[in-house]
Amino acid sequence: MDFNNITTPFYICEEALLENNLKLLDYVQEKSGAKIILALKGFAMYSTFDLVSSYLKGCTASGLYEARLAFDEFKKHKKEAEIHTYSPAFKPDEIQEIAKISNHIVFNSPNQLLKYHKIVKKINPNIEISLRINPEISASPKDIYNPCGIYSRLGTTLNNFDEELLCHVDGLNFHALCEQNVEVLQAVLFTFEKNFSPYFKNLKYINFGGGHHITKKGYDVERLINIIQVFRNKYNLDVYLEPGEAVAWQTGSLVSSVLDIFENGMSIAILDTSAEAHMPDTLAMPYRADVKGSAKAGEKKYTYRLGGNTCLAGDIMGDYSFDEKLKVGKKIIFQDQIHYTFVKNTTFNGIKLPSLVILKKDGSLKIVKEFGYEDYKQRLS
Ligand SMILES: *Cc1c(COP(=O)(O)O)cnc(C)c1O
Numbered sequence: 001m002d003f004n005n006i007t008t009p010f011y012i013c014e015e016a017l018l019e020n021n022l023k024l025l026d027y028v029q030e031k032s033g034a035k036i037i038l039a040l041k042g043f044a045m046y047s048t049f050d051l052v053s054s055y056l057k058g059c060t061a062s063g064l065y066e067a068r069l070a071f072d073e074f075k076k077h078k079k080e081a082e083i084h085t086y087s088p089a090f091k092p093d094e095i096q097e098i099a100k101i102s103n104h105i106v107f108n109s110p111n112q113l114l115k116y117h118k119i120v121k122k123i124n125p126n127i128e129i130s131l132r133i134n135p136e137i138s139a140s141p142k143d144i145y146n147p148c149g150i151y152s153r154l155g156t157t158l159n160n161f162d163e164e165l166l167c168h169v170d171g172l173n174f175h176a177l178c179e180q181n182v183e184v185l186q187a188v189l190f191t192f193e194k195n196f197s198p199y200f201k202n203l204k205y206i207n208f209g210g211g212h213h214i215t216k217k218g219y220d221v222e223r224l225i226n227i228i229q230v231f232r233n234k235y236n237l238d239v240y241l242e243p244g245e246a247v248a249w250q251t252g253s254l255v256s257s258v259l260d261i262f263e264n265g266m267s268i269a270i271l272d273t274s275a276e277a278h279m280p281d282t283l284a285m286p287y288r289a290d291v292k293g294s295a296k297a298g299e300k301k302y303t304y305r306l307g308g309n310t311c312l313a314g315d316i317m318g319d320y321s322f323d324e325k326l327k328v329g330k331k332i333i334f335q336d337q338i339h340y341t342f343v344k345n346t347t348f349n350g351i352k353l354p355s356l357v358i359l360k361k362d363g364s365l366k367i368v369k370e371f372g373y374e375d376y377k378q379r380l381s
Pocket residue numbers: 039041042060086175177178179209210211212242243244245246
């Protein structure tokens with residue numbers, strides 16, 4: 001099968017690139033002794049889980065459905081896989097099922113911990129219990145992605161923490177990073193240790209959350225390994241990392257086609273995809289996705305505003321320049337579109353969801369899923 005014969009739009013995840021990331025993460029596990037689990041919130045393409053599960057120790061889930069996905073699709077490849085389930089608040093009608101299929105449960109507040117710890121232990125005596133801490137320090141690039149911002153609802157602050165909770169927990173979690181380097185982890189860890197290490201005595205583990213940009217070029221992997229080693233030796237605790245983005249970072253693209261081109265003060269190209277529905281972080285963050293063969297507006301000879309195929313005025317990917325004029329039918333390839341994209345997609349405006357494709361290690365292409373009208377209709381009545 002030829003790439004050019006697949007109907008656009010589609011996401012194409014490249015197995016070889018995914019495996020490169022997994023190998024680097026595994027190197028961190030091996031050298032540091034930390035356990036790394038996949039945050040399903042960022043990447044949950046379970047047709048790759050045979051590969052992912054051969055390197056990572058399990059999954060981190062944000063609630064019942066992600067926990068079920070981990071149970072159904074990750075554990076089937078790896079019996080000993082760990083499922084860690086966290087939610088800002090668990091619901092009484094879901095907690096039992098969550099307890100049954102999770103190996104670890106992470107509560108957001110002392111209220112939730114006290115409300116549920118007996119119930120979950122009764123259902124699953126082996127479950128390990130943790131409390132999410134808000135370390136109240138972060139250098140997150142954007143407020144929307146800052147779990148430690150003012151009035152944050154995520155995690156327990158030192159003020160809300162009580163030593164008496166310790167008899168109910170096996171570990172503590174924090175998650176304070178977003179696409180960040182090891183210096184930021186070090187700063188967060190410094191404050192976290194200063195405030196909470198007096199309570200480490202009877203714990204088994206600390207979970208350092210996600211947001212570690214480990215697979216990004218230039219990330220100081222050796223320093224991360226060193227930090228984890230020092231931490232583990234100092235406190236004799238296990239360490240978990242739970243990256244989402246770093247697992248699927250730069251592992252593939254979103255391929256779309258130009259549907260129309262016209263002028264309105266500048267050249268505008270309408271694509272068969274959507275920033276709003278298929279690349280939501282480009283609008284939420286916002287950030288500019290790289291387009292293969294393009295440069296910033298004005299740098300190359302022909303500049304276009306690339307826009308989506310919905311009626312939202314702001315459904316715009318950005319302004320890009322190309323060496324040659326775009327033509328209807330030309331493929332536009334947005335790079336690095338495998339994490340935080342199709343886990344968030346919507347059928348807004350009834351536009352077609354991009355197909356899911358895997359470029360296998362042997363060079364073959366596998367269309368994992370194609371979507372249609374029913375995927376739109378079924379959620380509306
Ligand atoms: C989102 C999230 C992660 C994963 O974050 P990445 O930035 O994708 O690495 C891990 N842990 C928690 C609690 C999260 O909310």
